[in-house]
Amino acid sequence: MDPTLKLTKELISRQSITPSDEGCQELIANRLEAINFKIEHMPFGDVKNLWASYGESGPLFVFLGHTDVVPAGPIEEWSNDPFSPSEKEGFLYGRGAADMKGSVAAFVTSIEDFISENGPKIKGRIGVLLTSDEEGPAVNGVVRVVEELNQRKEKINWCLVGEPTANKEIGDIIKIGRRGSIGCKIKILGVQGHIAYPHKAKNPIHLAAEAINDISNLSWKDKTGKFQDSVLQISNLNSGTGASNVIPGNLILDINVRYSPSTTTEEIRNSVENILDKHDLSYEIKWDQGGSPFLNTKTVLLDSVRTSIKSVTGISPEQTTDGGTSDGRFIAPTGAEVVELGPVNESIHKIDERIKAEDLSLLSKIYKAILKRLLT
Numbered sequence: 621m622d623p624t625l626k627l628t629k630e631l632i633s634r635q636s637i638t639p640s641d642e643g644c645q646e647l648i649a650n651r652l653e654a655i656n657f658k659i660e661h662m663p664f665g666d667v668k669n670l671w672a673s674y675g676e677s678g679p680l681f682v683f684l685g686h687t688d689v690v691p692a693g694p695i696e697e698w699s700n701d702p703f704s705p706s707e708k709e710g711f712l713y714g715r716g717a718a719d720m721k722g723s724v725a726a727f728v729t730s731i732e733d734f735i736s737e738n739g740p741k742i743k744g745r746i747g748v749l750l751t752s753d754e755e756g757p758a759v760n761g762v763v764r765v766v767e768e769l770n771q772r773k774e775k776i777n778w779c780l781v782g783e784p785t786a787n788k789e790i791g792d793i794i795k796i797g798r799r800g801s802i803g804c805k806i807k808i809l810g811v812q813g814h815i816a817y818p819h820k821a822k823n824p825i826h827l828a829a830e831a832i833n834d835i836s837n838l839s840w841k842d843k844t845g846k847f848q849d850s851v852l853q854i855s856n857l858n859s860g861t862g863a864s865n866v867i868p869g870n871l872i873l874d875i876n877v878r879y880s881p882s883t884t885t886e887e888i889r890n891s892v893e894n895i896l897d898k899h900d901l902s903y904e905i906k907w908d909q910g911g912s913p914f915l916n917t918k919t920v921l922l923d924s925v926r927t928s929i930k931s932v933t934g935i936s937p938e939q940t941t942d943g944g945t946s947d948g949r950f951i952a953p954t955g956a957e958v959v960e961l962g963p964v965n966e967s968i969h970k971i972d973e974r975i976k977a978e979d980l981s982l983l984s985k986i987y988k989a990i991l992k993r994l995l996t
């Protein structure tokens with residue numbers, strides 16, 4: 621059996637729903653230790669993190685990934701048990717097959733091949749950073765390991781994130797940046813009362829109507845040419861007691877903006893709060909800063925990723941910045957060059973998550989070609 625397929629299966633059969641790891645990192649650590657990686661487990665709270673490194677000097681290349689998976693959802697809707705890997709018509713099924721136990725397995729097999737062919741004479745160092753909290757709050761995961769590495773003055777030069785970036789086939793899309801995310805909860809304050817005595821109450825729905833309309837029209841132009849414009853979205857809007865004869869006391873509004881590096885969180889906060897103030901509303905607001913945006917403007921890793929994809933698959937990848945946030949956001953601020961390349965993302969987080977079995981060895985080959993270009 622193909623070694624990447626075999627290892628992916630072993631990982632899928634461990635039921636590592638965030639923040640649980642279920643021995644996935646131990647398995648990877650054992651494989652890497654056998655080829656002389658230095659292994660460091662860095663647990664924080666209930667989150668497991670693994671930092672494994674090889675080599676003494678020179679530029680540091682890091683594979684970044686996660687061993688946790690999202691819950692399976694209704695198990696009865698799966699064709700097979702999501703945590704018993706199964707193969708059908710050339711596909712491997714199981715939770716995490718594409719996001720992202722397949723890439724984690726390909727990290728390991730590409731490194732094993734690369735080291736056995738090039739041995740200790742490689743020009744640089746290799747690191748593997750894994751967390752069991754990418755799909756969750758991401759508070760005790762990669763961000764904490766990066767803090768620790770920064771304290772040691774450990775500098776990452778190149779970081780390859782194995783998140784599922786491909787659209788139809790491996791290598792057709794890579795990501796060179798990600799948007800940031802910021803949201804808030806707004807509570808518009810009114811005064812509750814009887815619907816028949818509106819002059820004795822203050823209806824927050826009526827008071828907020830125009831402001832909500834103005835807020836829903838907010839957007840900010842991208843000036844990098846690499847991102848979509850930043851558009852505000854309202855995700856929740858709640859008011860009312862359920863009774864038809866009561867004017868509610870308040871209205872609650874949740875908003876989120878996925879923003880490009882052209883926009884600052886300060887601009888976003890000011891725009892929203894200015895609208896609330898302009899409409900003379902009394903309100904409480906609580907902002908929640910998610911990931912910061914990043915954009916790779918360097919070319920060493922990028923060029924080696926592009927030529928490696930081309931040499932293995934014949935494809936010239938499209939470079940995008942869309943989709944959700946990724947843990948790359950914690951590495952980019954250190955000055956490292958960050959590029960994301962992984963499996964086809966069509967089935968991720970869905971029922972019957974799957975990956976084409978042959979894509980696993982393809983991914984391992986591309987990763988190995990990247991290592992070779994950068995480190996020999």
Ligand SMILES: [Zn+2]
Nearest residue numbers: 719720754783
């Ligand atoms: Zn993922």
